[in-house]
Every structure is written in C-alpha cells, then in structure tokens.
Amino acid sequence: MSRIAARFAALRRAGRGALIPFLEAFDPDRETSAALLAGLPAAGADLIEIGVPFTDPMADGPIIQAAGRRALRAGASLRGALAMVRQFRTADPETPVILMGYLNPILSYGPEPFARDAAASGVDGLIVVDLPAEESDLLAPFATRFGLDIIRLVAPTTDDQRLPKVLEGSSGFVYYVSITGITGTKSATVAELSANIPRLRRFTQLPIAVGFGVKTPAQAAEVVSIADAAVVASSLIATLAASLDEKGHPLPGTVARVLADVAALAHSVRGARAAA
C-alpha cells in the first residue's frame, strides 16, 4: 500500500479528516524551508504538499507568486526540491509528501528520470497544475511505473459528463479546487461544498481533499466535516511572509510562527468531527 493510501486508511480508522499544509520549496531559503518541512509532522500535518517554484505560476494568487519569487531568488529548482524530500525522508519514513507544480520544469528534467528520481527521493504523489487528463500521457506512464500517485484536480467547472475522464487514471486522492479562481483569493461556502463533495463521491472511492481558499482553522474544520482533507497554503505562506525582515530573510521566530499556525489548524481539524 502506498504511503498516501496507508495514511488515509489510518485516518479513516481514527474517524477524522486530514490536514495537508502546503509550503513552497526554498521559501524563503533552503535551510528555513528544510526546517519547516522537518517540523510539519510534529505540528500536526497528516500529509505534506511541497510547491515546486516556477517563473510563471498561472494558477496562483499574489501570496504564492511572491513565495515562488523568494524561492527562485534563493536558488530553488526541481532538483533542489527532490533533495529536500530526500533529506526529510531520513527522519520521517511515514508522512506522505506530494509535489505540486507546473509541467515545464518536469519536462526539462525529463519525465522519466524525474519520476524515477522523485520516487527514489521519497515523493509519493504528483499534482501538475497545467497537465489536464487530456495531456496526462506525457507523465502518467512513468509515474505509474515508479509507483507515484497522479493526483488530479477537479474544479467546479468539471461537470458530471467530464468527471469520469478526469478521474480515470487518478490515484492517491482527488484534489477538489473549491472555487473558480486562483489560490488564496475567494473561499467556497459550506453550502457549495455540501453540494459538490457528495457529487464527486458518486464517481470515486478515492479520498477527497479540498483546497483553494481554505484559510482559517474554522474553515479547515468545516472542510473536513464534508471532505476527507483540507489543504491550507496561502494563509500559512502569508504568516511566513509576515515573519521575514524587509529583505525577505527569515528572523529567529519564522519557523516557530508558521508551525504554530499549522498546530492551530491541526487542532481544529482533529476536533472537527467530534464537535459535529
């Protein structure tokens, strides 16, 4: 069983939803980013998403765009992100790690060597924003061969007729983009999620994570009362950004402040179904 499947099975037994924090690799620099990554499981991350910085992040709002720019200035690359995961794995063999990013750095690396090196580094799943089901054959065969889950995005615009095509060949979990928009902007209402998540469940047995616009502990708790996991990105990165000095360098409290936010989210997510 893959790490992702094992983790969701364990959470189901425990009767609770998952918190998936997202941080950009190398934001604000390699050392701080590695320290954050290492601290996430103890702070309450059930799975971890790592963003791979790209010059042209078309699906991202201003907060993650700025994180990407800081990371690229600090020397981020796909190769560097894989090295960070390798380092993380020496201490944590269990927490699933998902890489999220854009296709071009993967094509540049080469889809086959990338899938091989990602798996060898301890990556469990891939989310490639600009690789829809129609183009998936560029990467999917290699991901499958090396045991990486391909996690597909489903959007509010993905109708019932299209859903089977998007879900075919997805594994690990399904990532529901809860709004039509970019990261860190609008939020979906509980009513919208209550309508859309059951619609998705009719088409798939996979766990469903909800992302885009999940910002506060209260929102994360609402999400896991309907779906299986909440992805929180921009609000964590906003805390990180606010903790930096004016040149964008970390201060002594940076790591602790971000991990404290993660802990607050985790606390809320873990209490969600008990409260409900």
Added chain:
Amino acid sequence: MNEIPRPQPAPPNSLRNGPDQRGRFGAFGGRFVAETLMPLVLDLEAAYENARRDPAFRTELDDLLTHYVGRPSPLWHASRLSAALGGARIYFKRDELNHTGAHKINNCLGQILLARRMGKTRIIAETGAGQHGVATATVCALFGLPCTVYMGTTDIERQKPNVFRMKLLGAEVSPVSAGAGTLKDAMNEALRDWVANVRNTYYLIGTVAGPHPYPMLVRDFQSVIGEEAKAQLRQAEGRLPDVAVACIGGGSNAMGLFHPFLDDPSVRLIGVEAAGKGLDSGLTAASLSRGRPGVLHGNRTYLLQDDEGQIQEAHSISAGLDYPGIGPEHSWLHDLGRVEYVAATDEEALAAFQLCTRTEGIIPALEPAHALAHVAKIAPAMQKDRIILMNLCGRGDKDIFTVAEHLGVTL
C-alpha cells in the same frame, strides 16, 4: 481585387491540415491548462467548429472586414526601396492600413463574433505593443461589451499612445508588474482572470499561441492576409512570390501570411524573430534560434528557458515581439524545415525603420521593421526579376517615442 478571397480547402497531404484532434502540430500545441479552464477550452473548440460551418458567420465576418476594417488591404510595389536595395522586386502587403493600424483587428473581429455566439458578456485580453489591446478595445466598443486588457508595466511605459487609445475606447487597462512587466506577464495575469471568471468571460488571445483551439482559430482569422496577397500578386505579376517574409513574436501575422503558401514549394517562407541586442547577448526574444521545446501558456512550443525549465525574460526593442515563446505551428514548421527562421537585432530594425520611412514614405511599426531588416539583407543579392512579398503588419505611429529615444531626439 475587391472581394475577400475565401480560404481554399486543403488536400489530404497538405501542410495546411493541422492541428490534429488533440490540437497538436506534430509534437507541438495541445491543451496544457488547469482543469478549471479545460471545459471552457473544449466549449470554445465546439463553438468554433460550429461557427466555421455556418455561412452566416463567414458572411458577417466578411462584411465587417470589408466595411469596418477596409479589406482587402492594398499590395504595394515598393519600387524606391527595391531600387535602393538594388535587387529583387519588393512588395508590401499593407495590413498597416487596416482600421486600428495593424493586422490584429482581423482576429479580434472573428473572435468577438465567437464570443457573442457563446453568450459571453465580458472580454479580456493581453497585449504587448498595445496593438492587440487597441484592436480588442475597438471591437468591444463596436459590440458594446466591457473589456479588460492586461499589459505589463514596462510596455505601458513604452507604448503610451496605445494605452491612451484603449482607455478612450472604454477599456480598462490593468497594469501587470510581475516579472519584467512585458507580454508574458500580461498573459499570466489574463489567464488568472479567466480562471476566476470562467462563466461569463471570453479570453480574446491575440496571437497563434495558447491552448488549442486558439493557435488554429487565430491562424484561420489571419490567413486572409496571405489569401489576399496571393490573389493580388497573381494579378500584378501573374505568379507567386519567390520569398515571403514576416516578423514573429507569437507569430500571428506571419502565420496569416505563410499559411496559404505552405503547399507552394517554390515559395521560400522566412520568419524573422527579434534578436534583441544579439542572439548570444542574453537579451533576445528569438525563441526558435535560442530556445528549446517546453510548455507555457497552454501549449508545447519552443521557449527561452534555463537548464531547470524556468522561463527566461525576453528582450526586444519591439514590445510586440518581446515574448519568450512562439506559436506551436511555427515550432512544427521550423522542425520540418518548411519555414526558415532567422533573426534581426534592435539596431537592424531601427535602420530598416528609417530606410522604409525615407524611401517609401511609410512609417512602419518596429515589429515589421524586423522583417524589413531581413529583406534588406537578402534583396540585394537577388535578381531584379525575383519577387519578395513582405507583410507590413503595423504602422509605426505608436513607436515614434521609442525611436526618438534611440536616436537621441527629445520630443
């Protein structure tokens, strides 16, 4: 010639049959967009297939091209320029005489009719030089639709007259400061807007790039350039040109000129990219000469990128060519060898700009000045009975401030 020629159907083995069902030209093109946009891109494809089978759509477009744009645009024998260069006979396809001063309007009218068929109530666009932004703002004024144009802050600075024109036409010009503040960044921001407003918004892309079906439909709307020129040259000279030349940023004017000639092997086709400060200066926009295949803005194509697959900033004196990618059909024609792709520097374009102005009394845009720079390189070595056809795709009024600055003149 007063009629607008209809596109001719392509035979089975034609180079004009692309793209395939997946929107690919060979290995290039495709639909690399986020899932949120994917249903929309498929809707657009269906709407376009439906429109192009509808004679009423074609009739309305032709009527607009004739009476609103002023097509067909003239074919001009540039005899003083030909004499000055001392070789081939040079003809200009004068798309700079179109309403709004460039070829961009051909595509905008086609797409605004599509947007209306699809029931969209808001239009967005990206622009570099501002020509596409002005053309989009123009058709939005004509059809009474609200319009937002994304434009990089660097381009806003160097294309002030066009920014003002867009505002006069009622468009909102939204400045984009990310990256180098040029066309690439404007396109990112337009895509973000589209994702956030998918249900009511039509994204009117200005060049033969982006996810399928954009490269195909923009090419189809621009092919009127080559169709007309072919018929006009047959009337003037009784034959095909020996060489056809056009400048390339994303490549819409070049694709419009080249496409009707792809199956005429006697016609050499030459696309001129912007070399910027020089191909190996690190300040260039020549994606085919110095890039390699990758994925950006919805399509697989040649891109300027570093070893890690990060996209590099392009550089050109011409805002309209200042883009690190190129339309996917050009990438395919490049790999096939059917079209030759060369480059002209900022300096060469400036020299050609002045040559054209003084010999022909035509102030060209800096974009086609790149095409002319290459014409000036090859014409002298050609026999006097040889014919070069060049697309003069835009007029230079918008560029006089940039040119003045480079010539050390204060206006």
